[in-house]
Amino acid sequence: MATIVEALNLRKVYMLGKVPVEALRGVNLKVEEGEFLSVLGPSGSGKSTLLNLIGALDKPTEGKIFIEGVDVSTLNDGQLADLRRRIGFVFQFFNLIPRFTARQNVELPMAIAGLGKEERRRRAEELLKVVGLAERMNHKPAELSGGEQQRVAIARALANNPRFLLMDEPTGNIDSKNAMEIIQLVERLNQEKGITIIMVTHDQRLASEANRTVHMLDGLIVNETANKP
């Protein structure tokens, strides 16, 4: 199995006003293709920072991060944008564009990648079917429940056939029943479609749904556990 993400002694220092804050203090991580990895830790442990670095949204202060063997820190803005097209993001607050319908939201990354209208539409409808929203695709986010919005976000994340999905507290804003459904959807995507998933959460129960869990505390990975196969 190929290594899809590799972090080497990753450090990230933020300036909070004039005070430097060390969010990551030397993280080493390897993610294999087809894995479902959860990153568990309390808030402030640096797990979101790690996710941003893996997602090429940010650059490390020190250390290296390889995505499919490419050192992210050597890329310019344009190359980073290209890289992000091959990564699917799912955010805690969904981050859908409110003025667009569910279908238009799913089409957006494909439009950015330069796909034609027909193809975009066909694929968006297909993806919304996969996440179980075929009936709601012409609704705007405000007309959808939190769980439904997150499904749209997942469909959007899958739009450009990403190498892996990055999920930042994907159920953090959803009631527990819907959260369970989301997790089942994520598991299904991982098992049936073989999509690599990296999920950040502070929810122990949710984290244990993944194949493997890394535990973070104060900017370091402190423990690693293998869950059910």
Add this chain to the structure above:
Amino acid sequence: MKLTDIFSYAFSAIKLRKLRAGLTTLGVVIGIAAIVALLSITQGLQVAIASQLQRGFATDTLIVTARSESGFKLLVNDTQIIEEVGSGNVTVSVAVILRTGYIKNLENQTSRVTIVGVDYAKYREIYSSTFAAEEGTIPQNPENSSVVVGKRVSDPWNNGTFFCRVSETVTIIWTSRPLKNETYTGTVVAVLQEVGGFSFGGPSDTSIYIPITQAQGFFGTDECEMIIVKLKNADEATIDSTAKAIREAFGGQVTVTSSTAILNVISSVFSTIELFLGGIAAISLLVAGIGIMNIMIVSMMERTREIGILKALGMKNRQVLLIFLSEAVIIGLLGAVIGVGAGWGIAQVTVRVFSTGGSFGGGIRQTNQATLANGITISPVLTPTVLFGAIAFGLIVSVLFGLYPAWRASKLKPVEALRYE
């Protein structure tokens, strides 16, 4: 991302803030409309005046007048001197005596006119198209009592209520020094065709023409106000050399003016006016540009998170820049197109409001004397230069002022933008 997708994305963002975008567009509309209205009216006026001048002026003529400050007077038979010095270049010259006086018709109504004493045949030779009879004939060897009248003298209100007509008897009145009314009775032999607005030396609608010898006797003078010289051709070298020869012959006591020079001066005056008015209007467009910049900065701040999302989805800086620039361009283009239409409308309305009965400057004078004012009709002119220039200017302003906000939007860091509340 395809350009059409960029535009439709930008459009969806504009639609979201209709009122705000509408007001910003209105700013551009006002700026462009002001430019278009002012320029099309000015150009219309220029065209109208130039066409009037070209009818009233003959471009192959020189006008010789005495320099007023020297007290020097031109005499009627100075035409001989001019024809001598300008031999070869001068085909004919004619002395013109001008007085202001009155003409009285059969019903004892009087009308104020310019009395022009001139040699009919020579004058006709110079102004063949304008010193032409509409009614009657201009005699080659006129009787002393013959009178040629301008169109507005005969038909002052342009409605068929005639003041005087061909073969009617009229009395011409002139007040001499010491104040004494000189009169004589003449017969209208011809009514001129309508000439239009201005003339300088040439025939006018509000003048009456009497033979030069009659004028000399009537006004008791051999002095004339001007001598009009017709040249063989209108090229610059002929004009310059002849003018110089005439000036020298009179020891620099006369001014020689060429019609072409006057036309050039007028057209350069108009260019200056146009530039000035266009400049004022352009300022309002700059204000509109600042409006665009303002709305774009606000929009950029409001949509920081959206920009973060777009970047997380793989949008490049250049594409973010293009989206924001497109929004500015859509507003600018829309404003420019509406502005051109509105400006054109304003120009049309303005021209109608300021002119009475379709003529400019020809207001009605309420007296019992005939209204002899000439009207010139102006219609706004929208040249392709102004049309496309205004639209291009609107676009340039919107791009220029949209550039900074768009650039700032494109430079947002994705992580920070996503965290923005």
